[in-house]
Amino acid sequence: MRLSKLAMIPVLLGLTINCAHASLVGMGADYNVFVFGDFTSSNSDTEGNLAAGGNVNLQNYSVATKISGNSARLVASGNVTASSGGVGNGQNGTIYTDGSSNLTSFTATGGISPQSLVDFSQAQSLAQTLSTSWGSLAANGSTSTNYGTLNLSGSDSALNVFTVSGGDLTNTNAVNIDVTAGSTVLINVTGSGQIFQNGQVTLTGIDAAHILYNFSESTALTLAGSKNPFGSLFAPFADVTGGYGALDGQLIAQSFSGNTEFHNSLFAGNLPSGTEVPVPATAWLFVSALVLLGSAGRKKRLL
Numbered sequence: 067m068r069l070s071k072l073a074m075i076p077v078l079l080g081l082t083i084n085c086a087h088a089s090l091v092g093m094g095a096d097y098n099v100f101v102f103g104d105f106t107s108s109n110s111d112t113e114g115n116l117a118a119g120g121n122v123n124l125q126n127y128s129v130a131t132k133i134s135g136n137s138a139r140l141v142a143s144g145n146v147t148a149s150s151g152g153v154g155n156g157q158n159g160t161i162y163t164d165g166s167s168n169l170t171s172f173t174a175t176g177g178i179s180p181q182s183l184v185d186f187s188q189a190q191s192l193a194q195t196l197s198t199s200w201g202s203l204a205a206n207g208s209t210s211t212n213y214g215t216l217n218l219s220g221s222d223s224a225l226n227v228f229t230v231s232g233g234d235l236t237n238t239n240a241v242n243i244d245v246t247a248g249s250t251v252l253i254n255v256t257g258s259g260q261i262f263q264n265g266q267v268t269l270t271g272i273d274a275a276h277i278l279y280n281f282s283e284s285t286a287l288t289l290a291g292s293k294n295p296f297g298s299l300f301a302p303f304a305d306v307t308g309g310y311g312a313l314d315g316q317l318i319a320q321s322f323s324g325n326t327e328f329h330n331s332l333f334a335g336n337l338p339s340g341t342e343v344p345v346p347a348t349a350w351l352f353v354s355a356l357v358l359l360g361s362a363g364r365k366k367r368l369l
């Protein structure tokens with residue numbers, strides 16, 4: 067069946083006109099850690115798969131420790147330099163790289179293959195668009211601070227959205243999240259330079275797999291101490307620095323350097339797919355021109 071000229075407009079513009087909801091979309095959805103630049107770490111591990119658009123530098127480090135077989139992978143567009151560790155449960159994973167590999171006592175029995183799994187440029191563009199779109203959503207949950215505790219409370223059965231200042235996130239020790247069971251939590255954090263310092267996060271009615279912290283304005287983020295965020299960190303504009311601590315969730319960021327231990331709790335919530343992002347005015351002018359051309363063509367055929 068042939069598409070009409072009007073039906074082809076969204077295709078020509080690369081637009082999607084539905085309002086479907088989805089969990090994390092794009093090439094980073096199945097990775098415990100997905101960065102667009104370099105990844106550097108030592109004396110730690112990533113339970114899930116790891117992908118970096120730059121160089122990977124590892125020392126005394128294991129990747130995909132909870133993944134068996136050929137599903138376990140380390141992906142890099144740049145060089146891989148690693149010592150004392152491996153990829154996969156039983157070190158039976160695979161390294162995919164566009165650069166060189168310098169391995170010392172670092173094992174991946176699946177071998178080393180060219181990197182054709184990920185288009186990091188496309189993935190970065192999509193992630194930044196999603197982050198900006200989600201950051202513009204209106205909050206429907208309540209936020210308060212009390213004696214060093216940040217309290218987030220929501221009653222929506224589907225999606226609870228909170229707006230939190232970077233200062234409140236940095237300067238409070240505890241975070242309490244209390245929402246309707248089965249819902250998704252989106253925490254939009256404003257500003258830049260946020261720090262997860264020592265403290266704890268307490269969850270009621272939800273688990274880490276249904277929480278996403280969105281840093282749409284941040285260019286720097288620090289996981290400084292023992293406060294596990296218990297949620298995925300979506301920071302596609304930010305360079306992330308990590309201390310000795312853990313993250314139960316995914317990290318999607320510009321780059322990472324540090325010692326954080328990443329637990330493979332993939333985001334499973336439902337968020338707007340990002341297709342509600344406003345279309346540029348120039349695109350709509352192009353649409354209008356196509357409509358007029360189509361209309362003129364029909365009139366000519368009738369004459």
